[in-house]
Structure formats: C-alpha cells, structure tokens
Amino acid sequence: MDNPASLRDLPYADLLQPHEGAGLRSGERYDTVHFDATAFGGVEALDARFLECALTDCAFTDGSLRGCGLNDVFVSGSRFVGTSLAETEWQDGTADACVLAGVEAFGARIRRTVFRRCKFESVNLRSATLREVVFEDCVLRDTDLGGATLTDVSFPGTALHRLRLGRAALTRADLRGATVLDLADGHEALRGATITPGQLLDLAPALAASLGVAVAAPGIPLPGRTRRR
Template identity: 60%
Template sequence: MTVPEEIADLSYANFLRPHEGPLTAEGDYDTLHFDRLTFEGDSAGGARFLESAVTDCVFADARLRRARFNNVWITGTRFTGVSLAETDWLDSWLTGCSLAGVESFGAVLRRVVFRRCKLDSVNLRSAALHEVAFEDCVLRDVDFGEARLDRVTFPGSTLERARLGRATLEKADLRGALAIDLADGYESLRGAIVGSVQLLDLAPALARMLGITVKDR
C-alpha cells in the first residue's frame, strides 16, 4: 500500500475542512483536517473518523475506545496514555508518530501502515492485525499477547522486549527486522517467516524453550 508523503497526496485533500473544538463521544468526523491541536482528556468513545488528516497533534489521556478510523492519514502526532481499545482501523497511515502507554487491546487493524513511528509500552493484546506494516519503526515493550498477526511485516524495524505469549502468527514476515528481542512467546513464532541470520540469533532462546542443552565438548 502506497503511503502518502504529504497531505496533497491524499485523494480527498481538496475536500478537507479545518476542525475546531473538542472531540465528542459517537461523533462523526468526515473529511476534516486536525492540525496542531491538543486533545487532553477528551472522551470520544465510538467516534467515527473518515477520510481525514491529523497533522502535528497531541492526544493525552484521551478516551477513544471503539472509535473507527477509515482512510485516515496521521503524521507527526503524539499519543500518550490514550485508550484506543477495541478501535477499528482500515486503510490508514501513521507517519512519524509517537505512541506511549497506549491501550489498544482488542483493536482490529486492516491494511494499516506505521512508518518511522515509535511505539513504547503499547498494549495490543488480543488485537487482530491483517496486512499491517511497521516500516522503520521502534517497538519497545509492545504487547502482542494473544493477538493475531496475519501477513504483518517489520521492514527496517527494531523489536525490543516484545511480548508474543499465546499470539497467533500467520505469514508474519520478520525478515526485514533489524533486531528481534522477545520478552516471551518464542513458541508463538510458529507461522512466522525469518531469515537464516535471524534464525541463528534466535537459536539460543529457542533451544532454552525446547529444553535443549547446547554444549561443546
């Protein structure tokens, strides 16, 4: 999926209108441009965002549980302590964004691209990721426990202390990842695609998991 580099690349760019004011629960946000705005403590559960752009905004302690994002372009935006639990994402892009302490458990992401993003302590437990790409990202302490990763890719990304306990991986492609460091869930790598060099790096942990003792004379 081609990632728009600037707002003019969006098919709906000419229809965007500036947004003003707070976010509200069950709100409808269609063809809006959220630019350099701060949403602190806003409660917008069940809100719907369609063909909109978010540029250089701050979301802090906002509540967006069960919100829907369809064809939304987000760039240069910070999410801190935000609830995105059980949200639904389709055909959306996040570029140069920072997500810290974000709750995204039970979320559904389909054809979503994260590019040059930092994800720190993001909870994606029981989430469903389908054709999601993490491009040149840093994923630190991200929890994929019990999640389903279907055709998820990590080109140029670094995984630090990622959790995969009881996750299901189907054609999840780790070959482009720069580093794979798991806090748990090595057994969940069944169904993943890795390169030969990565397999050598993972071998000691896999051996420990299987109870294999490796000794040279």
C-alpha cells in the same frame, strides 16, 4: 496498499475542512475533517467515527478513544500518550512519524494500515487483530502482542525490542526486514513467521530454552547428572 507520504498525496486532500471546536465528542462522525496542531488533553470520544480525515501534529494525552473507527485516515507527526485506543478499528490508514507511549490498544482491529517512522513505547496490543499491516522504519519497545493475531504483517527496517508474543498467532508474518528482533517471550509463536538465517542464530538459545532443549558441548555432563568415576 496505498501509502501516502504527505497530506497532498491524499485523494481527498481538496475536500478536507478544518476542524471547528475545541474537542471531540463520543459517537460523533467526522468526515473529511483536518485536525491540525491541536492538543486533546483528557479527551473522551468513545465510539467516534473518522472517515477520510487527517490528523497532523496533534497531541492526545490521557483520555480515551475507545471503540473509535478510523477509515482511510492519515495521521502525521502526532503523539498519543497514556491514551486508550482499546477496541479501535483502523482500515486503509497511514501513520507517519507518530509516537505512541503508554497506550492501551488491546482488542484493536487494524487492517491494511502502514505505520512509518513511528515509535511505540509500552503499547498494549494484547488480543489485537492485525491484517496486512506494515511497520516501516519504526521502533517498537516493550510492545505487548500477547494473544494477538497477525496475518500478512511485515517489519521492514523496524527495531523490535523486548517484543511480547505469548499465545500470539502468526500467519505469513515477515520478520526478515527487522533490524532488531528481540523477544521477551512467545518464541513458540514464530512458527507462523519467516526469519533470516542470521536472526535464527541470534534467537537459537531462547528458542531452545522455550522448547526445553538443553544445549551443551560433547563431554559436558547433562544438568542434574554427574560423571561416573
């Protein structure tokens, strides 16, 4: 998986042209366009297509990019706040040092994409499909992956706080590199994941509770029972 660290690392860097105009349009195709230090407040750009584009230091506040396609796109230092990314399609992309807060991304399809040093706050990824995705040195807080499908997804150096995995399907998901593994629900979804022995010990009480297993030391009466005299 290609993982460009900066704009100059992009194979299409010399082809990029500055974005002209103040906004984005629904259904528009943007090819080798560089969006730089631009604020998109309340933008409505449904089903737009971005091919070999770069977005650096941009700000998206409210508005909707629902149904957009992002193919081989580099996003750096950008913020998405209260913006809809529902049913978007990401492929062969990189997001570096970005912030997503209060974002709706349910039904998104994300493939061969790297999120590096990104911060997710209350992001709704319910029913999303993630394949060959890397979350590297990120923070995911109150992220909802309920009903999502995760295949070949890894989390090196990433802190997962109150992650929701209810009814999610994990296949070859590698959680061993996560610095924090805190699940709000969906412990049963871990059957398709790999974790470390230490993470297993930390998760043991919640895993037991999700399976209905009572854990008690010898000699302690079981719940609902009293000792015979």
